[in-house]
Amino acid sequence: MGPHSSPRHLDKTTLGFFLVQVLTGLSSAASLFLVAAGLSLIFGVTRVVNFAHGSFYMLGAYFGLTLVALFGDWFGRGHLSFWSAILCAALVVGAIGALVEMTILRRIYRSPELFQLVATFGVILVIQDLALWGWGPEDKLGPRAPDLRGAVFILGQPLPRYDLVLIAAGPVVLGLLWLLLNRTRFGILVRAATIDREMVGALGVNQAWLFTGVFFLGSFLAGLGGALQLPKGGADLLMDFTVLAGAFVVVVVGGMGSITGAFLAAVLIGQLQAWGVLLLPQSTLVMMFLVMAVVLVVRPFGLLGRPELVGHGRQMLDDPLRPTSWRFKGLVLLLVLGLAAAPLYLGTYGLVLLIDILILALFATALHAIIGPGGLVSFGHAAFFGGGAYAAALLVKYAGTPMALNLVLAPPAAALLAIVIGWFCVRLSGVYFAMLTLAFAQIVWSVVFQWGEVTGGDDGILGLWRAPWVRGRIAYYYLVLGCCVAGILALRHGLSSPFGYALRAGRDSPLRAEAIGIDVRRQQWAAFTLSGAFAGLAGGLYAYSKGSVFPNEMAIVRSFDGIIMVFFGGVQHLSGPLAGAAALTWLKDSLLRLEMWRLLLGLAVIAIVILFPQGIAGFLKQRFGRFVGIRSELSS
Amino acid sequence: MTGGPVLEADGLSKSFGGVQAVRGMSLAVAPGELVALIGPNGAGKSTCFNMLMGQLRGDAGRVRIMGEDVTGWPPRKIWRRGVGRTFQITQILPSFTVRENVQLALLSHQGKLFDVVTRARRAQSDVADALLQRVGIVGFAERACGLLAYGDLKRVELAIALANRPKVLLMDEPTAGMAPAERIALMELTAGIAKADGVGVLFTEHDMDVVFGHADRIMVMHRGSLIAEGTPLEVRDDPEVRAVYLGSSLDPEGP
DSSP states (O other): OOSOOSGGGOOHHHHHHHHHHHHHHHHHHHHHHHHHHHHHHHHHHHOOOOTTHHHHHHHHHHHHHHHHHHHHHHHOSSHHHHHHHHHHHHHHHHHHHHHHHHHTGGGGTTSOHHHHHHHHHHHHHHHHHHHHHHHOSSOBOOOOOTTOOSEEEETTEEEEHHHHHHHHHHHHHHHHHHHHHHHSHHHHHHHHHHHOHHHHHHTTOOHHHHHHHHHHHHHHHHHHHHHHTHHHHOBOTTHHHHHHHHHHHHHHHHOTTOHHHHHHHHHHHHHHHHHHHHHOGGGHHHHHHHHHHHHHHHOTTOSSOOOOOOSOSOOOOOOOOOOOOHHHHHHHHHHHHHHHTHHHHOOHHHHHHHHHHHHHHHHHHHHHHHHTTSOOOOSOTHHHHHHHHHHHHHHHHHTOOOHHHHHHHHHHHHHHHHHHHHHHHTTSOHHHHHHHHHHHHHHHHHHHHHOHHHHOGGGOEEOOOOOGGGOSHHHHHHHHHHHHHHHHHHHHHHHTSHHHHHHHHHHHOHHHHHHTTOOHHHHHHHHHHHHHHHHHHHHHHHHHHHTEEOGGGGSHHHHHHHHHHHHHHOTTOTTHHHHHHHHHHHHHHHHTTSTTHHHHHHHHHHHHHHHOTTHHHHHHHHHHGGGGTOOOSSOO | OTTSOSEEEEEEEEEETTEEEEEEEEEEEOTTOEEEEEOSTTSSHHHHHHHHHTSSOOSEEEEEETTEEOTTOOHHHHHHTTEEEEOSSOOOOTTSBHHHHHHHHHHHHTTOTTOOSSOGGGTTHHHHHHHHHHHTOGGGTTSBGGGSOHHHHHHHHHHHHHTTOOSEEEEESTTTTSOHHHHHHHHHHHHHHHHHHTOEEEEEOSOHHHHHHHOSEEEEEETTEEEEEEOHHHHHTOHHHHHHTTTSOOOTTOO
16 A cells, blocks of 8 residues: 555655545445435335345346347447447346336235335345356356456556446436436326325326336346446355345435435445545445444434335234233143153254254244334344354353353343444334344444454354263253243243333334333333343354354344244244244255255245235134134234 | 412424414413313414423423423423323224233333333233223223224223323313214313312313313414413403304304
């Protein structure tokens, strides 16, 4: 990093260096802006946070790759052929987005937000497998744009020529979008729907086509972003999640539904990345988070955003908590006894699977407490699961403390993380909360991933040996069984305590809760922390069951697994997470042997969202509840 | 503070953009007194109410509860000073039973919101039932609140509001959406409680039968300001009030 930084030596080289840095930042803002603008548009009109938006971006890159090659063969490798291939790739992705809207999302606009989020997650899984099937597992190098190879020199400093295209792309697309939104009938409808969707519907606008159109446009933008960055970044199967966290940060910082806000935020984040790589290469993601945190503390709805309109979507009502009947208690006892006897009838493989199920059931129950009774959809609970796992592993690595102590310390470590993250997150609700938790979890993940000297980075931490008294698999199974049953019962009890009631009151009616003296945010913050602690216990147990930890334990996929377990089981039911954890683990275990298990799992998720919204526990309650003395009152 | 007003407001003002919704409203409610705040739509009643309850921060003016300045406090703190409220559109906890709705208010009153050990369901169910008895819905105690009829929900709200032994009750259109017979019953119940416990009640209302039949004192707002105040008889004969309400019947006996 040669140049002098003292202002006395601000010579030509230094100036050139600064300029090139700024331009590099602007070029990396382009893709981020395109993806975020699409995400923001779609959210503004349909109120759907499209988690699959990163997948559309990835598809844009892959289709771009194929079409550039194809058009190159057909029409030669000139300008026209290259750029029309990029544009066609974006159009194809736009069409795919419209198709997803028409076949899946249109059926669930009236469902609670969580259902839509989960459905788009199903789409992510499906697209992942389709991309793998279509383009293979290897990372692809992007094609070069004609006549844009090499670099230009700015005051003696090199800048890749293609970056100039990207730098121009952002403002050009922003300008075109402005024209579209302000000068066309479609644009007027989009802006009107962003402000008041119901009113636009009441005025007789065909909402179905408006929504499909917006999905087409939003997906087109994501596809364009993916295709445009090809010469710079190529295509790989991880880009969907990589871009998603960045795009969320941009959308949240810019303000959801605001295109100009997204542009400003993308430029800001782009500059941050360009300078961060230079100054503190280990901390680019952390700095991104810090900017977001500052913006959200000052302006909770982003730079140019509006407060979220509440009251959309159908609220699903829980049944009141009834005293547990003796029959149900007997059933639970039978289940626990059956589990305790498992080593008698299960082999090693079955036992390992059962350990996984128990640990994930504890994780899901902790997550459910905040999603169900808390009414806050956390998309970042993996941070606490992984936090507990890493706390135990780091203690082993650096302090050599024994297992029992590490398992005791894992929950408070995770709780500490939850206190910090929760402080920011409970200021928001609904989709803002979901996105913020996801972004925070990504930050934690990136710290673990990037800070290799301490955490081992991608190689993880090995050598978590269990204490002699639980070295055997069966002994450890009993430890896990004891901890998980105790943890789940404690969580259940907590929800029936005054604390749990006050939490639920904040979800049922914030106005009423406040009017009877409940500080809703404080209640949510405390619940978030407790939930994090239990997730941390699950993480600690998991680490010792595997003997090692990897950054995967806190990746987005782990958070999504938690959400899907809660959802499979039925959000409105306290026993849901248990059923969900068993179902998902079993389903994954059986599907993993198949070639395209993600595709099948994704389709299963989508099917359940549409056909089976009350979940397994809800279904069981309706069908068999009367045998154990429970009935459905409000839930259905 | 015996004898003094339980609720006082001085010079409350609020504007939204260029519209002055409330200008210089002052009022006082004595213990055991039922005061009606009336006025045509857009007169500023709800804005005034929301400022009293801390839901909305005023541009100017002070609010005092039992002599203590509570201006700018959040609703939960004002509630802790002894102010119960009911909402224009009922706000209850649908996934709780009727009894639990009241129990939670009782638990909050006792500062037990962070208790994770005991079971909320068992807390003070007798006190809760006594309150439900008082408002006449103890028979529904075990029902999920989400299943109740609208008129009964209004009674649940009243029971919740009484849980912290309030000195002030703020009721925003307490009888909206109820059948005429129910309206009279609810207001008689409220008046009885106010007299028995020395609670000062401030309510807004569109139903003139309710207002003239139950209020001790009536305050009339028009375009953000107080234009008349007095006993039902005085207000009925006020020429300015008649002008404002021209075309709508202020006279319970008919025009």
